[in-house]
Amino acid sequence: MPIETHPLHRHIGATMTGVDVRRPQTADDVAAIEAGMDRHAVLVLPGQDIDDQQQLAFTRNFGPLQEGANTTLTATTLRLGAAFADVSNLDKDNQRLERNDRRRMAALGNRLWHSDATFRIVPARYSLLSGRITTTNGGNTEFADMRAAYDALDPATKDEIEDLVCEHSLIYSRGQLGFTDFTDAERHSMRPVLHRLVRTHPVTGRKSLLLSAHIGAIVGWPRPEAMSFIRDLMEHATQPEFVYAHRWTRHDFVIWDNRTTMHRVRRFDDLNIVRDMRRTTTMSEGPTVAQQAA
Ligand code: OGA
Ligand code: MN
Numbered sequence: 346m347p348i349e350t351h352p353l354h355r356h357i358g359a360t361m362t363g364v365d366v367r368r369p370q371t372a373d374d375v376a377a378i379e380a381g382m383d384r385h386a387v388l389v390l391p392g393q394d395i396d397d398q399q400q401l402a403f404t405r406n407f408g409p410l411q412e413g414a415n416t417t418l419t420a421t422t423l424r425l426g427a428a429f430a431d432v433s434n435l436d437k438d439n440q441r442l443e444r445n446d447r448r449r450m451a452a453l454g455n456r457l458w459h460s461d462a463t464f465r466i467v468p469a470r471y472s473l474l475s476g477r478i479t480t481t482n483g484g485n486t487e488f489a490d491m492r493a494a495y496d497a498l499d500p501a502t503k504d505e506i507e508d509l510v511c512e513h514s515l516i517y518s519r520g521q522l523g524f525t526d527f528t529d530a531e532r533h534s535m536r537p538v539l540h541r542l543v544r545t546h547p548v549t550g551r552k553s554l555l556l557s558a559h560i561g562a563i564v565g566w567p568r569p570e571a572m573s574f575i576r577d578l579m580e581h582a583t584q585p586e587f588v589y590a591h592r593w594t595r596h597d598f599v600i601w602d603n604r605t606t607m608h609r610v611r612r613f614d615d616l617n618i619v620r621d622m623r624r625t626t627t628m629s630e631g632p633t634v635a636q637q638a639a
Contacts, residue, residue: 356586356587357493357606359381359385367399378407386602386605389597392596393597397623401428404627407473408471408629415427417535423437432610433620433622434449441619453524456609456612457521457522458579459518460603460607462626464518466632467628468629470629471601471626471627472626473599474598474622475623476595479595482614484610487611488608489587489588490589491605492553493587494587495554506542508543509542509564510563511560511564513537513560556579560575
């Protein structure tokens with residue numbers, strides 16, 4: 346079957362058909378998927394009934410795996426292998442997380458607009474999210490196009506932000522929700538890293554805004570001034586004109602480029618409904634700015 350894309354939105358998102366995620370991909374297939382990603386930033390592949398091994402094998406076509414997403418809280422027993430980000434609402438026995446569970450508190454951070462793993466020196470390239478058990482009553486995933494958002498800025502703002510550098514940490518994103526009780530070891534493992542606010546896509550050469558809930562400071566700026574400005578930019582970048590909202594169907598497989606997008610999951614009744622979503626992630630080319638090794 347030929348690989349085809351069908352846009353879902355004016356700027357961002359397309360459905361891709363003709364790919365079977367369960368099978369090995371040819372170099373041409375990988376090139377076609379990457380070209381689709383460079384153009385649309387988010388691809389939805391429907392009808393991909395895959396297991397964890399198939400998801401991992403497919404993911405490896407797109408760069409080195411980024412592992413350890415669920416190990417930032419101490420004493421967490423993992424339900425999935427370390428190469429997976431478990432973004433379900435389940436514990437290792439497939440029971441729903443209880444209301445005050447710290448893993449649930451951490452997962453609620455996904456309801457804030459973010460780009461994956463910007464709290465790491467080498468942030469994420471692609472995220473690949475498999476909908477094993479999906480929800481329709483809430484639980485949509487929304488994606489915002491950071492290229493279109495950058496393009497729409499006025500020239501003075503583009504000049505002002507060109508060389509700005511931000512601090513990113515899970516402490517900042519979790520702190521926004523009032524989740525602040527961390528051990529010293531957790532705080533140490535979550536110390537901030539630096540990223541440029543404007544980055545250039547290595548293939549398309551397009552500039553985009555590197556925004557994320559993980560931002561807690563702009564280097565050299567007073568914090569309240571920095572955070573009010575970041576809020577303004579977030580508001581600008583997440584206007585409906587830049588956003589595609591994905592309503593999940595079981596076995597959808599959604600790939601997004603974290604270098605050009607932000608995303609968030611919408612509220613749903615996670616105490617009573619099961620949502621089993623499994624993410625694999627690949628690493629981007631390297632740090633966006635020089636910094637001391639963490
Ligand atoms: C993620 C994430 C969104 C969702 O997987 O990175 O933010 O819809 N999850 O669960
Ligand atoms: Mn995410």
